[in-house]
Amino acid sequence: MRDYWLSKLFFDLQNPAAAAEYRTGPEAVLARYPLKPEVRAAVLANDVAALAPLVNPYLLRFYFLVANMPEEEFVRQIRATARATGERQHG
Amino acid sequence: MAELVGIYAASHGPLIVRKWNALSAECRHTIDTAFNELGRRINAARADVLIVISPDHWVNFFIDNLPAICVGVGETHDGPPEPWLAEFPHKQMVGHAPLAQHIVEHAFTRGFEPSISYKLALDHGFCVPLWKAGVAPMPAIVPVVLNTVEPPFPSVRRCFEWGTVLRDAIAGFAGNTRVAILASGGLSHSIGEATMGAIDEAFDRECLQHFASGDRDTLFDFLDQRMAAAGNGTAEVRNWVAAHGAATACGFDLIHYSAIADVYVGCGFASWNAFKKI
Numbered sequence: 001m002r003d004y005w006l007s008k009l010f011f012d013l014q015n016p017a018a019a020a021e022y023r024t025g026p027e028a029v030l031a032r033y034p035l036k037p038e039v040r041a042a043v044l045a046n047d048v049a050a051l052a053p054l055v056n057p058y059l060l061r062f063y064f065l066v067a068n069m070p071e072e073e074f075v076r077q078i079r080a081t082a083r084a085t086g087e088r089q090h091g
Numbered sequence: 092m093a094e095l096v097g098i099y100a101a102s103h104g105p106l107i108v109r110k111w112n113a114l115s116a117e118c119r120h121t122i123d124t125a126f127n128e129l130g131r132r133i134n135a136a137r138a139d140v141l142i143v144i145s146p147d148h149w150v151n152f153f154i155d156n157l158p159a160i161c162v163g164v165g166e167t168h169d170g171p172p173e174p175w176l177a178e179f180p181h182k183q184m185v186g187h188a189p190l191a192q193h194i195v196e197h198a199f200t201r202g203f204e205p206s207i208s209y210k211l212a213l214d215h216g217f218c219v220p221l222w223k224a225g226v227a228p229m230p231a232i233v234p235v236v237l238n239t240v241e242p243p244f245p246s247v248r249r250c251f252e253w254g255t256v257l258r259d260a261i262a263g264f265a266g267n268t269r270v271a272i273l274a275s276g277g278l279s280h281s282i283g284e285a286t287m288g289a290i291d292e293a294f295d296r297e298c299l300q301h302f303a304s305g306d307r308d309t310l311f312d313f314l315d316q317r318m319a320a321a322g323n324g325t326a327e328v329r330n331w332v333a334a335h336g337a338a339t340a341c342g343f344d345l346i347h348y349s350a351i352a353d354v355y356v357g358c359g360f361a362s363w364n365a366f367k368k369i
Contacts, residue, residue: 002154011153016174056241057283057323058148075287082285 254336
């Protein structure tokens with residue numbers, strides 16, 4: 001299942017003007033989306049692992065480009081989700 | 092009647108453009124050589140209309156309403172909205188409304204109900220191959236969005252059948268229009284998920300062998316069993332399957348394949364030589 005409002009936020013931020021506003025002040029943009037508190041916190045914390053299960057992978061990647069996360073850091077964090085999942089599964 | 096004059100496929104990884112200047116000279120040469128040959132073949136076909144099959148990467152559609160297949164029936168389409176494609180030379184692209192409408196009407200007689208759009212923006216999936224291959228003069232474009240971005244996806248067999256619908260629609264379109272088909276996407280790649288950047292070269296090479304063999308059931312079974320595990324972007328191989336259907340699984344000719352880690356994509360380029368059967 002997707003988180004609709006998180007997906008909507010990431011979708012809308014593909015617009016360059018919206019992306020520029022977000023980079024200037026994410027709080028004001030986030031206030032327009034009824035995100036669950038834990039989802040909003042994950043966005044502000046750049047928590048890739050928390051957000052990945054909630055949105056389409058392409059939108060996730062778009063978002064962290066908009067958020068100016070370096071490519072290497074995004075790749076490191078998203079790959080770490082596999083290790084975390086594996087550790088949970090193997091207990 | 093219209094004539095199907097060519098069927099092609101190419102990868103469209105964004106980094107082919109976005110990261111171009113950072114790629115090695117060898118990598119750029121490999122990509123350029125493949126696209127140049129693809130473009131030579133497309134241009135030699137002298138198509139009046141090019142049907143381009145690509146996913147929509149969250150440009151036109153959202154989870155509010157996400158069609159499995161959408162045919163662009165507009166007189167014009169917008170160029171790519173991605174900022175890194177600002178230098179793409181076409182801000183607007185001419186469509187071919189009569190053929191697009193005919194395809195839709197034919198589809199409804201064949202058990203398909205595609206959605207339609209009078210105004211699509213054509214993202215990198217459509218425009219990277221057209222640009223890098225140097226397609227010129229640009230034919231009228233009939234865009235076909237095939238959802239390979241957000242599940243559920245059309246089945247592989249359904250995509251093949253969609254290709255036969257395109258072929259038969261072209262064959263039944265009045266006039267002397269020359270029509271070609273370009274499938275955009277694939278081969279294996281993984282974007283925004285835990286395997287990001289992984290390329291399953293073994294999958295790609297076996298997949299290409301199945302396209303070449305013409306044994307459609309073996310191809311379908313292989314893709315059903317292996318495609319999902321080869322990365323989320325690998326779903327775009329469905330576009331190649333649609334092209335394969337348009338070619339009735341005949342005449343596959345691999346132009347080039349390389350697993351190019353620097354662009355995150357198993358890059359494939361191909362054409363089919365089956366169009367003379369119409």
